[in-house]
Amino acid sequence: MLSVLLLTLIGAVVSLSVGDYAIAPLDLWQTLWGGGDRAQSYVVFQVRAPRLAMALVVGACLGTAGALLQSLLGNPLASPDLLGISGGAGVAAVFTILILGVGGPVLAGAAFLGGLAVAAFLLLAGHHRADGGYRLILAGVGVAFLCTAITSFLMVRAQLELAQAALIWLTGSLASTPWWNVLTVLVVAMLALPAVVASAHWLPLIQMGPAAATSLGVRPATVRVTAVLTAVLLTAVTCAFVGPISFIALCAPAIARPLLGHGAVGVGTSAVVGAGLLVVADLIAQHALPGLSVPVGVVTGAIGAVFLLWILATSKGRQL
Amino acid sequence: MTTVSALPRLAARGLSAGYPGRRVIENLDLEFAPGRITMIIGANACGKSTLLSVLARVIPPLGGTVELDGADVGTMPRRAFAQKVGLLPQHPTAPDGLTVAELVSRGRHPHRGIFQRWSAADTARVEDAMAKTGVSVLAERPVGDLSGGQRQRVWIAMALAQEPQVLLLDEPTTFLDLSHQIEVLDLLRDLNRQDGTTIVVVLHELNLAARYADDLVVMSHGRIVAHGSAADVLTSEVVAQAFDLDALVIPDPLTATPLVIPVPGGAHAAADER
Numbered sequence: 405m406l407s408v409l410l411l412t413l414i415g416a417v418v419s420l421s422v423g424d425y426a427i428a429p430l431d432l433w434q435t436l437w438g439g440g441d442r443a444q445s446y447v448v449f450q451v452r453a454p455r456l457a458m459a460l461v462v463g464a465c466l467g468t469a470g471a472l473l474q475s476l477l478g479n480p481l482a483s484p485d486l487l488g489i490s491g492g493a494g495v496a497a498v499f500t501i502l503i504l505g506v507g508g509p510v511l512a513g514a515a516f517l518g519g520l521a522v523a524a525f526l527l528l529a530g531h532h533r534a535d536g537g538y539r540l541i542l543a544g545v546g547v548a549f550l551c552t553a554i555t556s557f558l559m560v561r562a563q564l565e566l567a568q569a570a571l572i573w574l575t576g577s578l579a580s581t582p583w584w585n586v587l588t589v590l591v592v593a594m595l596a597l598p599a600v601v602a603s604a605h606w607l608p609l610i611q612m613g614p615a616a617a618t619s620l621g622v623r624p625a626t627v628r629v630t631a632v633l634t635a636v637l638l639t640a641v642t643c644a645f646v647g648p649i650s651f652i653a654l655c656a657p658a659i660a661r662p663l664l665g666h667g668a669v670g671v672g673t674s675a676v677v678g679a680g681l682l683v684v685a686d687l688i689a690q691h692a693l694p695g696l697s698v699p700v701g702v703v704t705g706a707i708g709a710v711f712l713l714w715i716l717a718t719s720k721g722r723q724l
Numbered sequence: 725m726t727t728v729s730a731l732p733r734l735a736a737r738g739l740s741a742g743y744p745g746r747r748v749i750e751n752l753d754l755e756f757a758p759g760r761i762t763m764i765i766g767a768n769a770c771g772k773s774t775l776l777s778v779l780a781r782v783i784p785p786l787g788g789t790v791e792l793d794g795a796d797v798g799t800m801p802r803r804a805f806a807q808k809v810g811l812l813p814q815h816p817t818a819p820d821g822l823t824v825a826e827l828v829s830r831g832r833h834p835h836r837g838i839f840q841r842w843s844a845a846d847t848a849r850v851e852d853a854m855a856k857t858g859v860s861v862l863a864e865r866p867v868g869d870l871s872g873g874q875r876q877r878v879w880i881a882m883a884l885a886q887e888p889q890v891l892l893l894d895e896p897t898t899f900l901d902l903s904h905q906i907e908v909l910d911l912l913r914d915l916n917r918q919d920g921t922t923i924v925v926v927l928h929e930l931n932l933a934a935r936y937a938d939d940l941v942v943m944s945h946g947r948i949v950a951h952g953s954a955a956d957v958l959t960s961e962v963v964a965q966a967f968d969l970d971a972l973v974i975p976d977p978l979t980a981t982p983l984v985i986p987v988p989g990g991a992h993a994a995a996d997e998r
Contacts (some may be wrong), residue, residue: 478819605838608819608830615813615894618782620886621806621834 412680467678470653483654487544491551492522512644576649576701651708731758738788766943780811806834810888831885853884873904
């Protein structure tokens with residue numbers, strides 16, 4: 405846990421100092437305390453800090469959403485991307501950008517509704533069966549493909565400039581983030597916090613089966629709906645501002661799990677891991693290829709694909 | 725020791741229950757004697773597990789009420805209800821790698837709010853529950869690694885950590901060999917005699933039910949066929965009615981409780997009549 409925090413901190417410091425305009429560690433320290441020159445202050449506070457803050461907040465949101473879904477379904481493959489929730493949010497957002505031609509709060513609202521529609525469909529289709537959540541995940545993968553198809557259809561028909569903008573958004577990018585966006589995501593995350601805390605309190609009981617959970621004083625249906633809505637909200641709000649950044653929600657809980665006791669939900673740890681992952685992924689995205697920075701979604705997609713294979717290879721057929 | 729009048733009274737009044745499209749229990753009235761062991765027996769699909777599920781609020785009643793001390797439990801906060809009534813379901817699942825101590829600790833959930841820290845009293849209750857069920861030595865073992873008999877005692881320990889005044893158990897001896905069945909039933913009897921916990925058990929094994937029950941409830945097709953002491957209730961007529969089985973009922977040579985001995989071919993004869 406301490407190593408995760410340390411890694412995140414190092415990533416944060418590096419991401420503030422490295423770039424086209426390099427800032428030495430000592431200068432960075434001075435700048436942070438208000439001692440830097442104007443250029444340094446501008447680069448650190450208006451360009452790099454908001455991007456870093458966005459990576460931290462979005463990573464934490466995605467890590468939380470993944471942890472909620474995985475412990476609800478008792479399946480490490482459950483995540484907003486594989487369940488099609490990100491896909492639903494994506495379709496709605498692309499529709500908003502391309503057809504309605506608007507952004508901002510409308511985009512955020514549309515993304516939330518899109519994600520919610522998929523989640524509602526899944527809750528009805530998967531209707532709490534004790535099959536380890538596989539029916540739900542298969543349904544989700546199907547929905548995700550459907551969403552991709554719809555998105556492609558919208559993109560093909562769109563004007564080139566709009567399509568270009570939508571494509572960058574679809575890949576997931578943290579570039580040119582204003583502070584205002586960071587604040588909005590942060591506020592939504594704070595609003596979701598009570599539901600996150602309550603879900604984390606109840607979810608360990610749900611894992612014991614609906615009857616046992618009921619006998620310990622929780623209502624499985626309430627917990628299920630709360631956890632799913634919260635995960636959708638956290639996914640959708642990040643989607644709306646930085647696009648559907650893939651695989652963070654899948655990987656963060658899996659990395660967090662060994663750091664915890666057995667059967668713990670680990671929402672907090674997963675949030676920290678998610679934040680750290682995204683900061684590091686964004687560093688790679690900005691600086692791995694000389695002279696070319698790619699959207700962070702490309703990096704998380706590449707990491708995530710390898711990670712998914714690793715989960716499949718090491719699960720040994722037990723309760724995957 | 726609590727006095728009988730202070731013990732909770734769990735009762736079903738005009739209770740109907742079932743699942744969408746299928747009513748399993750119709751207009752059932754039943755009162756469970758406080759501080760005693762009641763065993764519910766009946767053929768497969770007679771509604772005994774459904775009855776237990778409604779009593780524990782796992783499924784809502786379709787009609788009538790479940791009452792605890794005269795109050796409709798449907799209006800009670802779930803946590804308050806869980807502080808008084810515990811359930812050991814038929815197929816509880818323990819998450820991968822969860823240890824015995826961690827599982828038993830979850831029984832404390834109804835007594836802890838979201839922001840309440842784990843207290844010394846919680847630890848004491850958990851240790852007490854593990855000691856009573858003889859699983860203290862297993863505390864750090866993963867639940868998944870235990871034998872069937874050990875696992876059942878661990879789940880009972882979890883239910884005890886909940887400190888219920890009424891404990892409902894759905895076929896707690898299924899899949900256990902005879903000696904482990906006896907072990908579980910002895911444990912339940914000890915809990916009842918020491919703590920005065922009201923215990924309601926759905927059981928398949930008639931002769932064990934007759935031996936361990938203070939009160940026996942016989943169900944058939946969602947209704948109660950007979951209710952009373954095993955000696956009064958378990959007759960060959962009742963067995964024929966509830967189980968479609970011709971059986972000889974004699975006193976158990978060791979305990980004098982009724983002993984049901986099926987007549988060879990008795991089940992076929994009954995089936996032919998239908």
